[in-house]
Amino acid sequence: MLRNYVETKAKLALLGIFLKYVLPFLIFFGVVYGIIFMFVLLMGNLTNEGSSDLMNGSVGNVSPEVLQYKDEVTKYAKEEGIEDHVGILLALMMQESGGRGSDPMQASESLCGSVGCIDDPEKSIEQGVSYFADVLEEADNDIKLALQSYNFGGGFIDFVMGNGGSYTKDLAIEFSAMKYEELKHTGSYSCIRPEAVPYDACYGDPYYVDAVLGYYDFSTGVGSGEWSMPIEGVMNITSSFGMRDDPFTGARENHKGVDFACIGGVTPIQSVDSGRVVYASQGKGYGNLVMVDHGDVISAYAHLSSIKVSTGDVVESGKKLGVCGSTGNSTGPHLHLEAKNEEWSGHQDPLNFFDLGEG
Numbered sequence: 001m002l003r004n005y006v007e008t009k010a011k012l013a014l015l016g017i018f019l020k021y022v023l024p025f026l027i028f029f030g031v032v033y034g035i036i037f038m039f040v041l042l043m044g045n046l047t048n049e050g051s052s053d054l055m056n057g058s059v060g061n062v063s064p065e066v067l068q069y070k071d072e073v074t075k076y077a078k079e080e081g082i083e084d085h086v087g088i089l090l091a092l093m094m095q096e097s098g099g100r101g102s103d104p105m106q107a108s109e110s111l112c113g114s115v116g117c118i119d120d121p122e123k124s125i126e127q128g129v130s131y132f133a134d135v136l137e138e139a140d141n142d143i144k145l146a147l148q149s150y151n152f153g154g155g156f157i158d159f160v161m162g163n164g165g166s167y168t169k170d171l172a173i174e175f176s177a178m179k180y181e182e183l184k185h186t187g188s189y190s191c192i193r194p195e196a197v198p199y200d201a202c203y204g205d206p207y208y209v210d211a212v213l214g215y216y217d218f219s220t221g222v223g224s225g226e227w228s229m230p231i232e233g234v235m236n237i238t239s240s241f242g243m244r245d246d247p248f249t250g251a252r253e254n255h256k257g258v259d260f261a262c263i264g265g266v267t268p269i270q271s272v273d274s275g276r277v278v279y280a281s282q283g284k285g286y287g288n289l290v291m292v293d294h295g296d297v298i299s300a301y302a303h304l305s306s307i308k309v310s311t312g313d314v315v316e317s318g319k320k321l322g323v324c325g326s327t328g329n330s331t332g333p334h335l336h337l338e339a340k341n342e343e344w345s346g347h348q349d350p351l352n353f354f355d356l357g358e359g
Contacts, residue, residue: 061094061214061215061216062090062091062093062094062099062215063094063098063099064099065098065099065100066090066093066094066098066099066104067090067099068099069090069093069099069104069121069125070086070090072121072122072125073086073089073090073093073125073129074086076125076126076129076130077089077129077133079129080129080130080133081133082129082132082133082136084310084312084313085132085136085143085312087216088143088147088212088216088312089128089129089132090215091212091213091214091215091216092105092128092132092147092150092212093105093125093128094212094215095208095211095212095215096128101121102118102119102120102121102124103116103118103119103121103124104121104124104125104128105124105125105127105128105129106124106128107124107125107127107128107131108124108127110127110128110131111127111131131150132146132150135149135150135154135157138154138157139157139167140281140282141280141281141310141311142166142167142279142280142281142311143310143311143312144167144209144311145157145160145166145167147208147209147212147213148167148172148206148208148209150208151204151205151208152172152175152176152179152203152204152208155179156172156175159171159175159178160175164284165281165282165284166279166281166283167209169206169207169209169210172206172207172208172209173206175203175206176203176204176205176206177203178203179203179204180203183203224273224274224317225273225294225296226273226355227272227273227299227350227353227354227355228270228272228273228317228318228354229270229272229354230260230269230270230271230272230299230301230335230337231260231262231267231268231269231270231324231335232268232270235260236260236261237258237259237260237261238259238260238261238334239255239258239259240255240258240351241255241256241257241258241347241348241349241350241351242254242255242349243255247331248329248331256338256340256347257300257302257336257337257338257339257347257350258336258337258338258349258350258351259334259335259336259337260334260335260337261334262324262333262334262335263324263333264305264324264325264326264332264333265305265306265323265324265325265333266323266324267323267324267335268320268322268323268324269290269301269304269320269321269322269323269324269335270317270318270319270320270321271292271299271315271316271317271318271319271321272292272299272317272337272350272353272354273292273294273299273317274294274314274315274316274317275292275293275294275295275299275314275315276292276293276312276313276314276315277290277291277292277293277309277310277311277312277313277314277315277321278291278292278293278298278311278343279291279300279311279343280307280309280310280311280313281307281311282328283302283328284328285328285329286300286302286303286328286329286336287302287303287304287325287326287327287328287329287330288302288303288304288305288306288307288322288325288327288328289301289302289304289328290304290307290309290321290322291343292315292321297339297340297341297348297353298339298340298341298342298343299337299338299339299350300336300337300338300339300340301321301322301335301336301337302328302335302336302337302338303324303325303326303327303328303330303333303334303335303336304321304322304323304324304325304327304335305322305323305324305325305326305327305333306322306323306325307321307322308320308321308322308323309321309322337350338350339352339353
């Protein structure tokens with residue numbers, strides 16, 4: 001009896017210690033752990049739903065109605081080989097429909113030549129993505145030209161190619177006015193923004209590119225400010241920034257970049273810093289030209305024999321942009337590297353951005 005009493009009393013004492021000290025400790029840490037877990041889960045969901053980079057589709061300011069179609073857009077973008085442009089496609093959908101209706105990509109006209117033949121959202125996305133991929137290829141990967149052509153039709157690409165070869169807003173306005181004159185007697189034109197061009201002469205939306213990109217997130221792809229060499233190995237500068245004799249005319253001219261020796265068709269040309277490709281096409285006398293926006297300055301790589309990136313790509317420092325060549329106005333294979341504030345102006349000496357050490 002006495003032994004049982006002692007054992008029972010001891011157990012009750014241990015139970016009291018557990019209830020008084022151990023249980024509150026476990027409850028406290030259980031609550032804290034639960035709060036932390038729920039916070040991490042919530043932040044993860046917000047991050048996954050709210051943004052991603054351009055390589056997987058940066059979504060920017062699109063609506064929940066558009067975001068609900070992100071998986072379908074990604075699926076068909078991968079099938080077309082343009083998965084890098086999911087973010088642009090979602091921004092395009094936002095401009096076209098806000099994600100509402102049975103034809104959210106407004107792709108009926110590209111499929112059957114008239115409005116309203118698509119009444120299934122997935123069919124709209126499949127057709128819209130396929131059409132954009134075709135237009136992008138025809139536009140030589142010029143995203144702005146492809147976007148405007150999605151609105152105007154493929155005829156705008158031919159118009160641009162015959163007027164300099166690169167998209168500009170002025171060309172979009174000019175084309176809009178021209179098409180209006182062609183179609184005004186038929187009444188079959190549609191004018192989205194009659195205030196956009198002179199004399200209320202309008203066809204389509206000449207400001208379509210600005211509208212789409214207004215929904216796109218450009219926050220990724222900002223450079224570190226520390227440039228690395230565009231060519232691996234020993235640096236061999238063949239022509240410096242500044243005044244020189246033009247190799248073709250002999251006249252004094254301002255050389256707007258720095259020339260590096262390289263082997264044509266062989267030497268990889270690399271991005272000097274992380275950033276976003278804003279141009280990847282023919283550039284008049286530049287030949288094959290790539291421009292990368294690093295946030296505060298643009299680097300440009302000219303005379304490439306081939307281009308390995310597309311407009312809109314986010315690239316890291318050292319990313320292969322193309323291959324050394326002699327396209328455009330060039331006397332032989334070399335890299336012409338520029339640094340500038342705007343795509344076509346504000347040139348600075350690129351060597352100022354490299355850490356060349358003392359002496």
